[in-house]
Amino acid sequence: MTEELIIAGFGGQGVLSLGKILAYSGIMQNQEVSWMPSYGPEMRGGTANVTVILSDERISSPYLKLFDTAIILNQQSMDKFENTVKPGGVLLYDPNGITIHPKRKDITIYQIDASNLASDMGNKKVYNMIIMGAYLKVKPVVQLENVTEGLKKSLPERYHKLIPLNIDAIQKGMDNILTVNELAILS
Amino acid sequence: MAEIKLMKGNEALAEAAIRAGVDAYFGYPITPQSEVIEYLMMEQPEKTTGMVVLQAESEVAAINMVYGAAGAGKRVMTSSSSPGISLKQEGISYMAGAELPAVIVNVVRGGPGLGTIQPSQADYFQSVKGGGHGDYKLYVLAPASVQEMADHVEDAFEMAFKYRTPVLILSDGVIGQMMEKVQFKEFKPRWTDDEIYQLHGNWATTGKKKGRERNIITSLDLKSEKMEGRVHRLMKKYAQMEEEDLRFETIKCEDAEYLIVAYGSSARIAQKTVDLARAKGIKVGLLRPITLFPFPKKQLMEFTKQVKGILSVELSMGQMVEDVRLAVEHKVPVEHFGRTGGIIHTPEEILDALQQKLIKN
Numbered sequence: 001m002t003e004e005l006i007i008a009g010f011g012g013q014g015v016l017s018l019g020k021i022l023a024y025s026g027i028m029q030n031q032e033v034s035w036m037p038s039y040g041p042e043m044r045g046g047t048a049n050v051t052v053i054l055s056d057e058r059i060s061s062p063y064l065k066l067f068d069t070a071i072i073l074n075q076q077s078m079d080k081f082e083n084t085v086k087p088g089g090v091l092l093y094d095p096n097g098i099t100i101h102p103k104r105k106d107i108t109i110y111q112i113d114a115s116n117l118a119s120d121m122g123n124k125k126v127y128n129m130i131i132m133g134a135y136l137k138v139k140p141v142v143q144l145e146n147v148t149e150g151l152k153k154s155l156p157e158r159y160h161k162l163i164p165l166n167i168d169a170i171q172k173g174m175d176n177i178l179t180v181n182e183l184a185i186l187s
Numbered sequence: 188m189a190e191i192k193l194m195k196g197n198e199a200l201a202e203a204a205i206r207a208g209v210d211a212y213f214g215y216p217i218t219p220q221s222e223v224i225e226y227l228m229m230e231q232p233e234k235t236t237g238m239v240v241l242q243a244e245s246e247v248a249a250i251n252m253v254y255g256a257a258g259a260g261k262r263v264m265t266s267s268s269s270p271g272i273s274l275k276q277e278g279i280s281y282m283a284g285a286e287l288p289a290v291i292v293n294v295v296r297g298g299p300g301l302g303t304i305q306p307s308q309a310d311y312f313q314s315v316k317g318g319g320h321g322d323y324k325l326y327v328l329a330p331a332s333v334q335e336m337a338d339h340v341e342d343a344f345e346m347a348f349k350y351r352t353p354v355l356i357l358s359d360g361v362i363g364q365m366m367e368k369v370q371f372k373e374f375k376p377r378w379t380d381d382e383i384y385q386l387h388g389n390w391a392t393t394g395k396k397k398g399r400e401r402n403i404i405t406s407l408d409l410k411s412e413k414m415e416g417r418v419h420r421l422m423k424k425y426a427q428m429e430e431e432d433l434r435f436e437t438i439k440c441e442d443a444e445y446l447i448v449a450y451g452s453s454a455r456i457a458q459k460t461v462d463l464a465r466a467k468g469i470k471v472g473l474l475r476p477i478t479l480f481p482f483p484k485k486q487l488m489e490f491t492k493q494v495k496g497i498l499s500v501e502l503s504m505g506q507m508v509e510d511v512r513l514a515v516e517h518k519v520p521v522e523h524f525g526r527t528g529g530i531i532h533t534p535e536e537i538l539d540a541l542q543q544k545l546i547k548n
Binding site for chain 1: 455534
């Protein structure tokens, strides 16, 4: 198994930490992992993205042109990364703030209304864990118990009391992901 | 088995320094290597191993602090990124001249000038051809993973003291900023004053005891014959490095018809190119120099009997390619490919370059 993933959005949405928790979860089930961020000027208010690779084999390039999955959380990232999904791959996005929706027919497209779900939960900081849940629903690359372990590893101990809330958020994401086809039926 | 951690290359290097029993780190922040000093400041190793961590007022001050501590026989290091390393060159040349062991880390960013904070490998010439003034070289290690960022710290100190010379770890923004799995070795204690006296009392300024001559640390020799002798002594060391401490790795070279030569982050990216090419039926192998000086010259010459062409891949406009060409003496075509300005080439771009520059001919 090799999963090549890009997560892209605004700085502050938890893009980099989502990638880090995924990578840690991969380690918990003995996978090889790499986490390659865009770094530097792309901070608060700007765009942030991270390439995460999970694999059963030694990882060669941490930097890629094409991805199995793209998680896209703002319009700039949609413009930049829609065309980097491999044919047959997955695009998962949060429709909030998206004005030009993805058009590709050769990939599977999913939506997760994570901004509103996070507001409903009363804690906007679990936004990225809702995304995580939606992602794991369609790409179960790591098991939920390993995500719990990954959270323990990547969060400072003083925040461990928040792990159940994060797991709830992941569940929320899993329960609320919609494929674009389903959306068409609903509307 | 040691615990597996997920860390950035820069952080792994800093943790490895604490564990290697390093006495002091003097640095100054600059992207993309600031995590080195940040990590050391957070860990506060002066409370555990006694390692001194100091943010100097400038890169120039930091390298001269390294000079001073190295002169006393201590294990000492500094790190910076390209523009900061340029500032350190005077001190590095002085240390090479004064035959002082130290470890310098360059997490390369794009240049020239202030350039960009994004990754680059355009400091190759500066690293392997001297960098500062005078007849000298550095032993240069080029890590290609977070694990090697950690492992190379101890390796670098071993070489620095074996040859009494500054050693450079040439990393880049990709390897410094990415996170991967890493496992660390056990803590090594710092040398005690007695151990330093026993190991290095014949040259270091450890405090003169009765019956011992004064040790003088200097790079100055106004008598030309003596100065020439000193330079010859340095050259002997470099020849010995080439004999004893060359390091490289070959990947899928056994049946290769084309060879890619790449180090550091480019070697990682090119590894994927090798797989993409082989999926298309093109037999490509990768030679990854782990040391850039010494350089695997003889091994490259050997490959000229086997391969139809060589592609040198680096994040620059073509620097290492000159050494590859020198090594193979025009026996096979050698081409360069690389992006610059902070852009990272993709595995697919490297494959396109290989096909256009070498295979179509």
